[in-house]
Amino acid sequence: MSHLLRTAVATVLSAALVVGVTSAATASARGNLSSGPDGAPVTVVAAGERDLQDAAAALVETMTLRERAASVVMGHLPTTDTEALREYMQTDAIGGFILMGANVPADEAALREVAAALTVDEELPPLLAIDQEGGDVSRLPWDDFPAAPVLKEASAPDVADAFAGRASLVDRGGLNVNFGIVADVTADRGMFIYRRALGADPATAADHVAAAVRAEHGLSASTLKHFPGHGAAAGDSHAGIPTTEMPYDEWATTHAPPFVAGIDAGAPLLMFGHLTYTAVDDAPASLSPEWHRIAREELGFDGVAVTDDLGMLQASGIPTYADPVANGVAALVAGNDLVLTVLYSDAGSAERMVDGIVAAVDEGTLPVDRLTEAAERVTALRLASADTALVPCQECAGVR
Secondary structure (H helix, E strand, O other): OOHHHHHHHHHHHHHHOEEEEOOHHHHHHHOOEEEOOOOOEEEEEOOOHHHHHHHHHHHHHOOOHHHHHHHOEEEOOOOOOHHHHHHHHHHHOOOEEEEOHHHOOOOHHHHHHHHHHHOOOOOOOOEEEEOEEEOOEEOOOOOOOOOHHHHOOOOHHHHHHHHHHHHHHHHHOOOOEEEEEEOOOOOOOOOOOHHHOOOOOHHHHHHHHHHHHHHHOOOOEEEEEEEOOHHHOOOOOOOOOOEEOOOHHHHHHHOOHHHHHHHHOOOOEEEEOOOEEOOOOOOOHHHOHHHHHHHHHHOOOOOEEEEOOOHHHHHOOOHHHOOHHHHHHHHHHHOOOEEEOOOOOOOOHHHHHHHHHHHHHHHOOOOHHHHHHHHHHHHHHHHHHOHHHOOOOOOOOOOO
């Protein structure tokens, strides 16, 4: 981070964060108890959502075009080599990194070292994400908590217990985002997504998704996936574009409820799947402005929209999706805030994506206001996960 940008981080955070001063009894009851200069108890209170949004907007305003472009890229490099990971993240200071199995070392302590290497600047940490659903999709070998095959038949409190434990493992590993809450729903055991879904019917799935989101709160940023729902579209989106002719009204009553429940529970990220609902849009949801409009305007989602792995579009073999940078630009134009690539990634992939985003803005393909909006949403989430999200104000004094 440049000196100017570092100064801006400190300035906007100090303006956005709040410290309350309270009695010892109240402070002790609420936790976060510390002492002021005169020994009086001070309770440190996290910045509110509006404060973080304002801070993010102020910070993004100081960024160059290239810094904004880098901030909306989530990259990947399949290694646990901390020096290589550090160099990768320093090249363009991208906004995030997804850890796959190849990034997870033998134990939790070593994972924290990997996370530390990926965190170039602690004042504005990257979004460090992992697919920790448990069960069939589990990157942390030491996660023994129940997963979807068991939880789909369990109670909501049982789901909450499992995901509280799972999010704690993510947090203890030094990571801050869990791409782990599958909001897809299907009762068809032959469907690709069946074993990963938290419910076989809309009501159960909705209850379980909401419980999982609430349980992860404060430990890991929850992600709902794969919007608008893999359960209606047969096939595996890792190797094609699953497609359904399901009408919108039917979707709204069958596959939307788990996503609505997760959004209402406060999930800060929504992952858009490479799934086509032809009654809504011929494009995959990940590249569909209409599905992004539905998520924002009809479902009320106001967090970070992230693509599923854009490499999966390449893997489909469809010529339209052969260019990974073009896919990333199209995803941002459609309404995504964070573009994610895993398949076919190498040490130069993120830099090429940043180059392409900058070029798209210069050429007018990607409106700068759209990029700025995306950068602000991602930056707000990064600020929320920063250690500096709890700092005392200079004017606060103890109350006796």
